[in-house]
Amino acid sequence: MVSSYEQQRKELALKLFQISAFKFGSYTLKSGEISPVYFDLRVIISHPDVMENLTNLMLLFIKEKEIQCDQLCGVPYTALPLATLLSVKMKQPMLIRRKEAKTYGTKKLIEGKFQDQETCLIIEDVVTTGSSIIETTNDLRNENLEVEDAIVVVDREQGGKDNLTKNGIRMHSLFTLPYFLEILKDEGKIEDDMIKTIKDYISKSTEKKEVKKSATRLQMTFSSRAEIAKNEAAKELFKIMEAKKSNLCLAADVTKSDEILNLAESLGPFICVLKTHVDIVEDFSENFVNSLKALAKKHNFMIMEDRKFADIGNTVALQFSKGIYKISEWCDLVTAHSLPGDGLLKGLKEVIKNKEKIGIFMLTEMSSDGHLMSQDYSNKTMQMIANYSDIVAGIVAQSSQFTENQPELIQLTPGCKLDETGDNLGQKYNTPEFLVKEKGADIAVVGRGIIESKNPVEVAKTYRERLWNSYEERIKY
């Protein structure tokens, strides 16, 4: 079986070369990089014999590696016919991922019948960085499908496998670029000079990717971070962000409960978190929190109470669960200072242990001018958090340094405005692009920039778009 597989693989490699599925010369890739080798597997649809041989080889491979799945999904477009043939031969259903959601009818991104937690095997033609597989995986995972394996026809061996591993996907390849070079060399179909040019090119581009590897959190997708989040509320928040394509938190700093509810109703579709300061609400009532919870459910956002607890453990436990506000009964997320020491976290944990999902955001730095949170204070806050990873969802910070190697934590960054002016009470603002790309914000908090604008809905849409685009640019490698 192994020798038949090897023989078929070699014959197919030569056939792919013969039909110009890969060529040598000078080509500009999707990333803008100039490459001496170019793969164009789209040509296979004109060669049914190659399609059949390729599918058979994939089948042998799947059997050999004992890869199990409930569904198949080809990355659009070249891998679609391969996934279709495999689906027929394996008698296994397949899914199709649309590149854009439909704007009418069901607005679905994934076509086909499936159930929660079913496993989906991804099929792709060529992998360079793995970004197309990651995009497809994100959309599948957003639909509660499990993605663990991807089979690709060609791995160019330029970092794609590592990127996929970081995103929890095992990549298996039928061919690699070095394999093609070897076979063509044996058959005398490629010059030594060309082999050297290609090898030099691969090692240079791999070196570049090694340098970029350091800032892991900033390059990871929210859905891959959902997989590794240790706090349940953080896990859910990452999923909401990815599903709604929003990393905008609205600071609903208004003093009447109706005003907050109106903001929640009109801006709810565009935000991932609505942040309250419940002690500024003049007409607080149980009805108000029930209505707010209902709107959070309707529009799929989380409620954060920006309480900034800062007292001994016993007191914060009481402040969190008792009094008029009974915060722990309605918030999903809450903020706290580390100033009093970890007794505060123990106190909050006592309350949280009886709840379903609550995440704490610890303040490491503030956005206001002249705050006293020194580098040492912030570092010690991070050390404190390390022992409470089950209840801490993230940090409130102004720089990416603290969570660079902790992608399971969410960085929430206040001080965001379309123009960069401050207020006259010490608040400092940055643009959405600067906050996400330079300061490492996962979520940006916007208050007055939206609620004091003439058209809060349109302005919120602008913030959401600019923040999300910045995140998408940030994760590109």
Ligand SMILES: O=c1ccn([C@@H]2O[C@H](COP(=O)(O)O)[C@@H](O)[C@H]2O)c(=O)[nH]1
């Ligand atoms: O460092 C911090 C921590 C929290 N905040 C809160 O964010 C909003 C910002 O409102 P804007 O109107 O956008 O200035 C507000 O609720 C603060 O309490 C912060 O600004 N800085």
